Amino acid sequence: MSEQRLILLLKTSITIGICLILLGIYLHSFSDYMESLGVTGIIISAMCIAFGLIFSLPTKMYLTFLLVKRESESQDNKVDSEG
Template sequence: MTDKKLILILKTCIATGIFLILLGIYLHSYNDTIETLGVRGIMISAACVAFGMALSLPTKMYLTFLLVTREAEHHD
């Protein structure tokens, strides 16, 4: 797999993670249907945030490491 494909996949994971985090916040704060579900609604919105964090944060750290090493190789 080339670096460009890997970077595209990682950026897609970050975007998906951020989308899931925002979806969880929206469901928890602004959606009345989730409120009527009670504990299940809280679990749904929390799961969206948790999966979003799991996708975005480690991917962001790896992508930053990959880009820094790539930039260092180009300067040498």
């Protein structure tokens, strides 16, 4: 898998995670149906938030690592060509 494809996959995963977090917040705070479900509604909204965090946080760290690594390599190449 190429680096560009991996970055696209990670960005998609972050987007899905953020959408799940926002859905969980909406369900918990503004949905009357979830309120009528009681504890089950709380569990459903909490699961949306939990899966959103699972999708977004680790991928953010990995994506940041990849981008820092790429920046470091480009600066090393720039220094080599100047020297």
